[in-house]
Amino acid sequence: MLLRTAVLLALFSCPPGPAPHPPCGFVGDATRAVALLPIAAGADGLLRALHDGDEVQLQKPPQGGFVIYAGVAATNLNRCLQSTAELIDVASGQPLTGIDQRNADLVDEHVGYFWPPDIFQTPNIPACPDALHVGVVNRSAILRVDVTDTDGRTGRAEVHVTPVCSDASCTCICGPNPTHC
Amino acid sequence: MKISFLLVILGACPGPQDVQLAPPKAGFQLATDSFSVAQGTEVQRCYFFRVPGSGTDPIWISHIVAAVNEGSHHMNVFRVRTILALDGEDGDVVDGGECWNSGNWSDWPLVMNSQEGGEIVDWTLPAGVAHKFTPGEKLMLQSHFVNARTQQTPGRGKAIVNFEATSAAGLQELGTVFATDQHIRICPGDDNVAFAQTCRFARQPVTIVAANGHFHSRGVKFEMSASDAQNQPGGQFYTSTQWADPTFTRDLAVPVEQGGGVFFRCTYSMAPQECADTTDHCCATFGPHVETQEHCNAFVYYYPKLDDATCF
Numbered sequence: 168m169l170l171r172t173a174v175l176l177a178l179f180s181c182p183p184g185p186a187p188h189p190p191c192g193f194v195g196d197a198t199r200a201v202a203l204l205p206i207a208a209g210a211d212g213l214l215r216a217l218h219d220g221d222e223v224q225l226q227k228p229p230q231g232g233f234v235i236y237a238g239v240a241a242t243n244l245n246r247c248l249q250s251t252a253e254l255i256d257v258a259s260g261q262p263l264t265g266i267d268q269r270n271a272d273l274v275d276e277h278v279g280y281f282w283p284p285d286i287f288q289t290p291n292i293p294a295c296p297d298a299l300h301v302g303v304v305n306r307s308a309i310l311r312v313d314v315t316d317t318d319g320r321t322g323r324a325e326v327h328v329t330p331v332c333s334d335a336s337c338t339c340i341c342g343p344n345p346t347h348c
Numbered sequence: 349m350k351i352s353f354l355l356v357i358l359g360a361c362p363g364p365q366d367v368q369l370a371p372p373k374a375g376f377q378l379a380t381d382s383f384s385v386a387q388g389t390e391v392q393r394c395y396f397f398r399v400p401g402s403g404t405d406p407i408w409i410s411h412i413v414a415a416v417n418e419g420s421h422h423m424n425v426f427r428v429r430t431i432l433a434l435d436g437e438d439g440d441v442v443d444g445g446e447c448w449n450s451g452n453w454s455d456w457p458l459v460m461n462s463q464e465g466g467e468i469v470d471w472t473l474p475a476g477v478a479h480k481f482t483p484g485e486k487l488m489l490q491s492h493f494v495n496a497r498t499q500q501t502p503g504r505g506k507a508i509v510n511f512e513a514t515s516a517a518g519l520q521e522l523g524t525v526f527a528t529d530q531h532i533r534i535c536p537g538d539d540n541v542a543f544a545q546t547c548r549f550a551r552q553p554v555t556i557v558a559a560n561g562h563f564h565s566r567g568v569k570f571e572m573s574a575s576d577a578q579n580q581p582g583g584q585f586y587t588s589t590q591w592a593d594p595t596f597t598r599d600l601a602v603p604v605e606q607g608g609g610v611f612f613r614c615t616y617s618m619a620p621q622e623c624a625d626t627t628d629h630c631c632a633t634f635g636p637h638v639e640t641q642e643h644c645n646a647f648v649y650y651y652p653k654l655d656d657a658t659c660f
Binding site: 228229231234236249261262267269291297 | 454455527528529530531532533541542543544545546547548549550551577578579607609611613633634635654655656657658659660
């Protein structure tokens with residue numbers, strides 16, 4: 168009885184541990200090529216699959232500016248990988264944004280792909296303000312995502328998207344003249 | 349009797365002294381008061397100033413000296429632009445409260461920063477380059493001291509910055525970049541987890557002359573490189589493995605091509621038994637509190653100035 172009480176006390180007196188996640192390892196079919204599914208977060212923060220012609224939401228992080236949470240779900244690779252994402256201007260072929268690069272542990276299988284658990288493991292593409300004065304809002308763009316897993320497998324996904332704002336402040340700051348908003 | 353003796357002994361052994369700096373002969377000085385930083389606390393205070401003088405002739409600053417007491421986590425000076433919640437007039441101090449929030453900083457350009465608590469940063473800008481100020485312009489000095497588990501303040505909090513003017517002609521204006529990667533999360537057991545971004549700011553070719561990186565106690569390496577117009581990083585010009593007193597690298601001459609900028613990467617590790625935010629699986633996410641949160645901020649100084657650049 169005393170031992171059980173002590174164990175229970177010890178359990179409840181410790182701070183919660185990290186969210187459990189499986190160790191790195193291959194997921195999918197090793198005989199097939201790396202497969203990537205472009206994804207992005209909506210205004211509700213939930214990650215969804217992207218298709219050519221979709222809009223991607225410019226969102227305000229805590230300290231200002233606007234970013235796009237976009238990356239990939241993937242299969243047929245090690246679920247621990249590095250993901251790099253940016254927007255490319257369709258007209259010029261030049262980058263429209265900076266890149267964001269981060270580690271991801273893909274955990275949840277959904278529609279045949281393994282997804283990052285949250286936006287912390289999904290690239291936060293720095294989009295606005297644009298000091299180069301090109302502006303990203305409402306431009307036709309390609310979301311380009313490159314992945315390299317911990318075993319060295321690589322892959323690239325591209326999808327045509329349009330970055331959009333949900334308010335006038337965003338439209339100005341994400342336009343070509345953000346210094347006068 | 350014994351108590352009196354002890355008091356005499358203690359009185360004869362004063363604690364650490366506040367930093368002192370004589371004001372510059374030409375130019376201006378920003379100085380905070382001396383404030384207490386109680387054991388187990390973090391104190392963040394925002395001080396508002398007006399650049400002295402009148403008229404419209406600019407004041408050109410070519411020599412900056414920053415002195416902050418030991419225990420300083422950071423001292424940042426910004427130009428005040430759009431007002432949302434944080435504000436003050438010349439001489440006002442905001443202690444905590446809105447000073448912890450930074451929602452209106454996307455257009456408060458960086459002026460100068462120092463993370464070297466207990467030491468003096470003495471920075472002479474490259475020949476022919478100077479910081480430009482307007483008389484009456486409003487500035488904000490933010491001072492953050494920590495006296496807790498991760499950092500200690502043995503005395504009191506205080507920060508001073510001297511801006512020494514030059515009368516030289518034909519100067520090129522210094523520009524600054526403040527870049528921050530905001531959605532980061534580091535959890536117990538994470539080993540060398542990295543977050544990286546590019547901040548594109550060079551509408552014209554520029555030269556980076558100084559830089560420093562900023563993160564908290566889980567940070568193990570901060571790296572910066574110039575990036576090209578394709579977002580590709582070039583040669584690395586900054587590396588720091590010190591989170592509490594990271595190097596302020598000066599005397600750089602790093603070219604950045606048109607369309608390029610800076611690539612910065614923060615790498616973190618966290619021991620399995622460590623705990624940051626008890627409400628989030630002991631993980632650390634973006635925020636100013638050293639004990640429970642993390643940052644990944646790059647401070648870059650370059651010339652000639654283009655826009656006031658911020659990357660979020």
